[in-house]
Amino acid sequence: MFQYKHEDYEALKVHQPSYDACMHHIETGTSTVYDVEGVKFYIRVEPAPRKAVSTLLQPYKCNACKERAKKFITLHGPDGPVFLESIPESVIKCEPVLVGLRDLAKKLRANDDTPPELVLVENGTFPPVNEGVNAEGVPWKHPTITPNSVTDPEVARKFSPLWKEYGNTMDDRLAKIIDPDPRHARSITIVLEAARKSDHPEHWERTIQWIIGINSFVANIASESSFGNMTAYDKMRMRVYALMTGSFHEGTHYDFHKSENIIDFIQKGLGMEAVVGMMNGRRDERTYQISQVARAMEKAGVTDERTVSLSWNTHDDLDIHMKTPDGACIWYGNAKKYISGCRLNFDANASGCTSKTTEPVENISVIEPQKGYYTIYVNNYETTGCDVPFQITIKVSGEKDRVWDGVWKASMGSNSGNDKRRMICVCYVEFVNSKPEPIAMSDKEASRARATNDLWEKNIGDVTCRFATFSDAAAAGWTLVPLTKDNSPSDPYMALANKEKSYLCDKLDIPTTLTDLVSHVQSTKKSLFVRVYDVSPAYFVTHHSSNATFGDATFTRCVPCHYRDQGYVPMEPTKRGNARLNGEWFNGLSETSFARVNAVLHKEGHPSFISLEGIRVPNGSPHFPLGGGFYPTLLKPKFHELKSRWTAKNTLCTPPQTLFRGVAGGFVFGEHTFYLGDQKKEVRISSV
Structure with a gap:
């Protein structure tokens, strides 16, 4: 830090004419401000070297000069330090104290170790040169700053609450907005195209254009397009530009809030159609509080x-x-x-x-x-x-x-x-609690059952139910595609270290259907995972009877039981409901854990099924009551008289749970999210 030694004091005498000339140049000259979208400001760099300033100003013996110097010496504009900059060299050289102060100001720089501060320049931000008078009534003159422009009051009224709310908390978001990777720019273009295909293009497009504008602004002002490598001065200009463009009102910047969704779309890499779907799902038409x-x-x-x-x-x-x-x-x-x-x-x-x-x-x-x-x-x-x-x-x-x-x-x-x-x-x-009661026969149905008992005994007999195996499913026409576990050495620490950042554009090279994903997994020999809470739960059962003609009465013995809603008896898999797997289905996994897919089952006319490693059907859980899969659609038409008795068995005849060794997991309806390899790279696919 620059300081004069005490023995130099005698050389620092104040020469009144030269001092007055310096003050005249401060009054008549100006210092250039930063000007971004009408916001005029200076940047305060590292903390003022108060002791050094006091030492330099000792010959003046003026407290006002000391306080002003300590306050203004750290201010920078686009041309560098602004304190005393308007005084010509030929004039200031006659005032060694001011020369020392200006030299000290030039040594101060902004850096990320000491976050710089924005000083909004308005009318009255800086005091006039003249303050106070001497015994003869002559004004005392003190150094100050005369900016070349000030912020319009209306602009200041808009900017100040935004800066108070976001100024110190927006850097993480901005760092994601201006990622220099070329894939980032390409992904923004894809998101913009998705917005135009969405149900509310004008809503999303405004925010995307705001993001594009910030990237263009940074490209024009900064030599580095990476936020981490930008200078503290360029970062400050970027913050101001981001806040004063886009949509905002009364201290709330709508595009800043919505941009979290855009970044999410870009970084998740979900694919065009998935992004369109998410845009439609996250758009709240009543307010800007998007998702x-x-x-x-x-x-x-x-x-x-x-x-x-x-x-x-x-x-x-x-x-x-x-x-x-x-x-x-x-x-x-x-x-x-x-x-x-x-x-x-x-x-x-x-x-x-x-x-x-x-x-x-x-x-x-x-x-x-x-x-x-x-x-x-x-x-x-x-x-x-x-x-x-x-x-x-x-x-x-x-x-x-x-x-x-x-x-x-x-x-x-x-x-x-x-x-x-x-x-x-x-x-x-x-809220209407429409949970159905267990199926039971009415008196009329019971009478019909007695009348048709001979038909039942002859064709169905004493039917039982158990959990189905993969062999049972294969015999019923389900195509089994086993997925092997990736046995390559895996160091969790190195998996984190080698994790590559993903972008939306990368998704264009990733499988988009379940069929293609399975082929990709088989060819790359990577493990495939799902989040437990993403899976729509189901298991398979198979029906057996001592009656030799039982197989002629039903279309299939092996049937899936799908939980559409939690707490309900499972039913045929026709659509995705609200029930999801949770920790009850696993030993040691929670609903947020990853579960490995060990097989995929396909059958024409049915949604695809994924079998999960380590899964078991919950025993006695009120959230997942067992069903036996006795659907009326399983009986052949000529046995329609037996449907009431058959469907009654759905809750009366369920698989025993002494030891679960069967097929369980979940059905894939519509879009579904999977995760590839040990790094759990997210892949969103359709069910086809």
Whole structure:
């Protein structure tokens, strides 16, 4: 750090005429500001060397000069340090103190070790040269900065809340937006094409164009297109440009929030059609809160078929309260506890939280619904003093989402108590519990069964059920494709070290159908995995009878049992439901674990089936009641009189579970996500 020695003080005398000349040039000259989208600013670099500044200014014996110098010496513009820069060399050389200060300013540079600070330049940011007067009434003159331009008040009004909200937290997102890899640019083009094919092209295209604009801006101002290699000065200009372009309002930048989805599309590498589908699924037509609830649910692993969610976009501590038909109250006070068939999965922006988010979501899962109405309330436990728009979203599997918009007015203040009268009663919701009772015969059906008993005994007899093996499935016409396990040495540490970043454009070279994926796995000898929670569960059973003619009565002995909805008896696999595999199906795996696919089964007219390593059918689980696969469609037409008795066996005759050695896993409907190799590279395919 630059300093003069004490013995040099006598050489630093103030010469009034030369000092006044320097101050005149500061008043009449200007220092260039950074100008990005109308925002005029300087960049404050490393902390001011206060001791060095005080030492240099000792001959002036002026506290105002010292304070100004300490404050302004670290400011940089596009041409470098701005403090004293407007004074010509021929003038400043007569003032050694000012020469020393300017030399010191030139030694200060911005770096990532000490994050630079943006100083917005407005009217009044810098004091005038003249401040105070001497005994004769002559003004005292002190060094200052005269910018060549100031920010328009309207621009400053828009920029300041955005900078306060995002300025210190946006770098991770920007680093992903300007990835220099050529595949990144190509992937952006693919996402733009997908947006134009989506149901809401104008919604997504605006954000993609904002991302393209940021990349173009960086290409024009910076020699490095990688965020990590950019100078601190170029990073600051990029931040300002990102905030002042795109769509924003009152401190909320809509494109910044939506860009998380775009980055997700680019980096997951899901393929064109998959991206179009995700765009349609994540678009919320009622508000800009794109997939806010969906992302929170995915992050928390919530897959329940009935959910009540509260979402908002401020730092306020809103809370969801729900009164159940039996009078219980679900709220943050009993979060994560199972009460009256419900559970509050997660709370957001709680009082005292040091890492509050501007995309908070709270969710209650209604796992076992009661008959009657649920009352939904919203409370503001801790307000920031502004109006808070919010949404209540009711999701029921198989139904269209129901959305209620509301606003917690600033005039309502906070409510730290539990008084429902001070909360907003948003809506009343009724969940219908349509879980079917086990199949049973009516008196009329029982009478018919007795009348047809001879036909039954002659053709069906004493039928039993057990879990099917691969041989049983093959005998029933299912084509078995075994997948071998990758036995190559695998070091988890090196797998991480060698993991290559993936892009959307890479997906163009990855299989897009299950048939192609299986061929790819067989040729590359890589292991194939799925997430447990992604799989629609099923198992196979086979029917047997002591009656030799049993085979003539049914179309097949080996049949699949598919869980469409959790808690329901399994049925024929016709469509993907809401039930998913969980830890009950495995020994040592949770619902978020990876499970290896050890075989794929195909049969014309049926969805493809994936068999998983280490799986077992849960024994006695209320979430997965067993069924015997006695579907009416299995009986041949001439035995239609036996259908009632046959279907009654679906819950009366189930496979014994003394030891499970059978085929279990899940069916693949529509699109499905798989993971290739030890590095678990994500591949999204169609079921064909």
